[in-house]
Amino acid sequence: MQSDSILRLVWIYPDLLSTYGDQGNVLVLEQRAQRRGIPVQTIHVRSADPVPDSGDIYLIGGGEDRPQILAAERLRRDGGLHRAVARGAALLAVCAGYQIMGSTFGGEEGQPVQGIGLLDIASGRGAGRAVGELAGEADPALGIPMLTGFENHMGVTRLGPGVRPLARTAVGTGNGDGTEGCYAGKTIGTYLHGPALARNPGLADLLLTWAVGAQLPPIDDSWYDRLRQERLTAVLPQQA
Amino acid sequence: MTQLPLRAQLASALGRTAATLSRATGRGDGSVIGGRIGLALEPDLLSQLARDRRLALVSATNGKTTTTRLITSALQELGDVATNAFGANMPAGHVSALASAKDAPYGVLEVDEKYLPAVIDATGAGVIALMNLSRDQMDRAGEIWLLAQKWRRALAGKNTHVIANADDPLVAWGASTAARVTWVAAGQPWKEDSWCCPECGGPLDRKGVDYTPPGGHVAGAAPLAMVPRPVEDDWACRECSFRRPQPSWFLDDDAVIDPRGQRWVLDLQLPGRANRANAAIALATAEAFGLPVQAALPRLREVRSVAGRYTTVERDGRRARLLLAKNPAGWLEAFDVLDRSLPVILSVNAQGPDGRDTSWLWDVDYRVLRGRPVFVTGERMLDLALRLDVANVPFQLVASFEQALAAQPPGKVDVIANYTAFQQIRAEFDRAV
Numbered sequence: 001m002q003s004d005s006i007l008r009l010v011w012i013y014p015d016l017l018s019t020y021g022d023q024g025n026v027l028v029l030e031q032r033a034q035r036r037g038i039p040v041q042t043i044h045v046r047s048a049d050p051v052p053d054s055g056d057i058y059l060i061g062g063g064e065d066r067p068q069i070l071a072a073e074r075l076r077r078d079g080g081l082h083r084a085v086a087r088g089a090a091l092l093a094v095c096a097g098y099q100i101m102g103s104t105f106g107g108e109e110g111q112p113v114q115g116i117g118l119l120d121i122a123s124g125r126g127a128g129r130a131v132g133e134l135a136g137e138a139d140p141a142l143g144i145p146m147l148t149g150f151e152n153h154m155g156v157t158r159l160g161p162g163v164r165p166l167a168r169t170a171v172g173t174g175n176g177d178g179t180e181g182c183y184a185g186k187t188i189g190t191y192l193h194g195p196a197l198a199r200n201p202g203l204a205d206l207l208l209t210w211a212v213g214a215q216l217p218p219i220d221d222s223w224y225d226r227l228r229q230e231r232l233t234a235v236l237p238q239q240a
Numbered sequence: 241m242t243q244l245p246l247r248a249q250l251a252s253a254l255g256r257t258a259a260t261l262s263r264a265t266g267r268g269d270g271s272v273i274g275g276r277i278g279l280a281l282e283p284d285l286l287s288q289l290a291r292d293r294r295l296a297l298v299s300a301t302n303g304k305t306t307t308t309r310l311i312t313s314a315l316q317e318l319g320d321v322a323t324n325a326f327g328a329n330m331p332a333g334h335v336s337a338l339a340s341a342k343d344a345p346y347g348v349l350e351v352d353e354k355y356l357p358a359v360i361d362a363t364g365a366g367v368i369a370l371m372n373l374s375r376d377q378m379d380r381a382g383e384i385w386l387l388a389q390k391w392r393r394a395l396a397g398k399n400t401h402v403i404a405n406a407d408d409p410l411v412a413w414g415a416s417t418a419a420r421v422t423w424v425a426a427g428q429p430w431k432e433d434s435w436c437c438p439e440c441g442g443p444l445d446r447k448g449v450d451y452t453p454p455g456g457h458v459a460g461a462a463p464l465a466m467v468p469r470p471v472e473d474d475w476a477c478r479e480c481s482f483r484r485p486q487p488s489w490f491l492d493d494d495a496v497i498d499p500r501g502q503r504w505v506l507d508l509q510l511p512g513r514a515n516r517a518n519a520a521i522a523l524a525t526a527e528a529f530g531l532p533v534q535a536a537l538p539r540l541r542e543v544r545s546v547a548g549r550y551t552t553v554e555r556d557g558r559r560a561r562l563l564l565a566k567n568p569a570g571w572l573e574a575f576d577v578l579d580r581s582l583p584v585i586l587s588v589n590a591q592g593p594d595g596r597d598t599s600w601l602w603d604v605d606y607r608v609l610r611g612r613p614v615f616v617t618g619e620r621m622l623d624l625a626l627r628l629d630v631a632n633v634p635f636q637l638v639a640s641f642e643q644a645l646a647a648q649p650p651g652k653v654d655v656i657a658n659y660t661a662f663q664q665i666r667a668e669f670d671r672a673v
Contacts, residue, residue: 015435015443019375019383024602024630031630046435048443048478064383070441132596150597193599198626223626230622 007033007211009042010055012081016047016071017097020152022061024195025092028204029057035219038212047071051080055089056211062095062153062193065108072100075116085118090186090210092203094196098181098189099123099155106155119182119189120162123155126176130154133235134172134192136180139164144202146170147180148231149192157182157191166190171235186210199228244342248288275332275339286331289338290363293322295347296525297363299356300371300411301384302570303518304329306510307371308350309546310522314536315529320344326547330355331362346529353387357394368395368418369403369525371426371518373410374433374569375603377595388414388438403524405517406487407473413438416485424524425487426517427473429576430569432603434475442479491520496533498523504533509544514573545673548662550577553669557650560585562672564662566594568603574656575608583613584654585644586635587661590620594659598623606631615644618661641665 011018011026026042033040045051047070051058058081063071075081085091091101099105100115106125107113115123134151138144147167156176159165166181166188167174174180174191181190188207190196197204201224205216279285296315298308305327312323322341324333329350338347351359353373360368370391373384391414395402404415406423410433415421428434437444476483488499494516495505506519519540526536545551552561565574578584590596598620606628614635616624621637628635638644641664645653657665666672 014432018432018603020597021599021602024599024627027602027630046443064385066385066441067436070436150599152597193597195599195602198602198630223622223629227622227626 005039007038007040007057007208008055009040010052010058010084011042011044012051012058012060012097013047013067013071013074014044014061016067017061017063019064020062020095020193021195022059022094022193025059025061025094025197025204028195028197028201029059029208032201032204032219033208036216038208047074051075051078051084053080053083053087053089055084057207058084058089058091060091060093060097060100062097064096068096068100068105069107069113071097072105072113072116075100076114082116082118085185085187088186090207091118091188092196092207093119093187093189095151095153095155095191095193098191099157101187101189102157119184119187120160121157121182121189122160123157125154126156126173128154130173130176130191132172133231134169134174134180135232135235136167136169136172136174138167138202139183142166142183142206144200144206145228146232147190147192147196147203148199148228148235149190149194149196151191152193153191155191163189198224199231244288248285273332273336275328275334275336279332279335286335286338286359286362287364289335289342290347290365293338293345293347294367294529295349295363295365296367296369296529297349297351297356297359297365298369298371298525299351299353301353301374301376301567302573303371303514304350306515306546306549307369307518307521308348309543310518310540311369311525312348313539313543314522314526314531315346315348317531317535317539318529319346322347324350331359334359334363354390357390360394360398360400364398365400367401367403367525367528369521370411370415371405371521372408372428372430372569373414374430374567375600376567376569377593377597384410384433385438391415392417401528403521403528405521406485407475409434409444409475409484410438412485413482421485422489422524422528423485423487424489424491424520425473426489426491426520427513429513430572432568437477437480437482439482440477440480442477444475445478447474447476489520489524491517496520496523498527498533502533504537506537506540508541510546510550512573512577514576548666548672551672553665553672555645555669558645558648559652560645560655561652562662562665563654563656564659565656566658568600571604571656578654578656579652580612582652582654583615583648584609584656585615585617585638585641585648586624587616587618587641587644587655587657587665588620588624589618589658589661589664590623591660594661601627606633609633615647617641617644618657641668 101119102115102121105123110125163182163184165179322344324337396417402418405426408428490497565571
């Protein structure tokens with residue numbers, strides 16, 4: 001953490017990009033930090049306000065086409081998120097928020113819109129909407145179990161050499177090429193709702209570990225585990 | 241009514257037969273199958289059945305079925321009313337409703353938000369009531385800003401009288417292309433879908449000014465003389481000229497203030513703020529049909545439950561009141577109805593009609609449930625269990641609604657369920673209405 005012992009979570013633009021329970025990612029991080037005795041301060045940054053660059057973990061969620069374009073414009077103009085990431089803050093970007101992090105994404109009519117360039121990806125609009133459960137093996141380097149979540153998007157995302165895929169899809173569409181999401185440094189992008197961190201506490205702890213700079217003690221994950229098991233059993237092809 | 245052309249008569253009659261069969265065989269309410277057969281035989285059937293009637297369409301994310309029922313009850317004061325009382329709110333349901341009340345001079349149709357433009361076109365309805373728009377089943381329903389934009393296009397250039405909630409910025413934007421709008425300050429506690437201006441994307445500023453009516457409340461139907469108009473829930477865009485339209489009707493706590501400034505205590509049997517808002521819209525809609533508040537309001541007070549919503553079912557001395565909540569805004573309104581002293585059973589599914597994505601559970605603030613016994617069931621009980629765990633709301637997981645009910649001490653319990661979970665409970669109690 002940057003200073004003292006308070007973990008600062010910054011939720012970017014809940015007024016524009018928070019249409020799919022994205023608040024859950026914030027709540028899960030708060031819970032998992034607090035249960036380890038780490039005090040948390042959460043800052044909700046509305047789109048008319050500047051993004052502070054002093055946070056430890058930044059979160060940005062999903063949303064409709066038009067708010068996505070507005071959010072990209074404002075983040076570019078504001079520069080706070082760029083400064084925070086350059087300083088070493090962690091970032092979780094979901095769905096529309098994920099696409100914004102790249103060089104371009106598809107606008108309301110599929111036209112290319114300029115992203116904010118924090119991830120080496122480029123997104124466009126796919127032929128159909130990807131809606132449903134997604135499951136995939138996380139990149140082994142991350143040391144986290146299989147990812148599970150719900151996707152609902154029309155995006156196709158091409159990964160550049162500057163990022164690694166977050167997971168290889170077993171079920172679902174993800175980026176559209178057999179991979180789902182990506183990461184580089186302490187920035188993670190994903191199409192997963194569910195919310196992503198509620199379905200994948202390992203991913204939440206990864207962000208917390210990056211922010212805290214130390215391994216975290218285990219906590220009681222029984223409700224997370226039961227939900228994960230139920231979802232993965234429901235969507236993965238059954239072993240004969 | 242004028243005679244339908246022969247082909248439409250035949251389509252309509254065959255549809256009614258299928259509906260009767262559907263009910264007789266116990267496969268459904270019969271409100272969709274008949275319409276589907278009729279529409280297949282005569283695609284223009286809805287237009288023909290709508291002709292020569294005075295129609296009101298009712299649409300929103302939440303409260304459609306209840307408001308349809310309230311308006312229907314009011315208009316029955318004027319004559320027979322055709323209506324899709326069971327929530328079959330797509331064109332097949334509309335055909336079925338109108339065909340089964342061929343001679344009714346009035347019609348009140350609940351319309352799915354997405355189908356509203358098509359149904360406006362097909363029916364040429366003279367009155368349209370619009371209450372609220374919020375996130376709902378986004379895996380299939382899509383984006384609500386786009387929905388509001390489709391409403392705008394559908395209403396532009398039509399000779400329609402719209403009754404709309406001025407306190408919901410998305411509804412205000414969706415309705416404001418209509419030739420004539422009666423704005424009702426019906427409130428919208430759920431604000432998470434309208435922090436940004438629907439017109440330009442700029443921030444919406446809200447001004448919540450507390451309003452205390454002078455002289456307090458008077459029970460019964462007697463209207464108070466002129467009282468000042470409450471200013472609550474005012475909103476305006478910081479960057480463009482879009483702002484809350486000036487309402488002529490106001491929901492004011494437990495009363496409605498009409499355009500002449502008369503205050504009517506509602507005194508409904510239906511519980512909760514949301515139903516008082518629905519009643520405000522219903523009264524304004526009734527007046528658009530020429531029915532004054534003093535004639536409409538007693539009719540609204542007669543409504544106790546609507547297709548199982550708010551009804552109480554009983555088993556072995558446990559009396560469970562059933563509340564339907566399908567999305568975060570609906571849960572917020574349902575919490576408002578809960579009796580604080582009672583335990584509550586929550587049941588959540590994620591079948592097609594519910595939306596298969598349970599992410600929305602994280603948009604609901606469950607912390608209000610702390611301090612009372614909470615029982616969790618339904619096909620997606622584990623999603624809800626984790627959600628409550630993260631919210632620090634103690635709860636008990638139960639395998640079925642039946643077991644949840646059996647786990648209660650004799651007496652009252654409140655139940656909140658989403659759509660298919662609610663229907664499953666209703667089915668256990670012989671389709672309780």
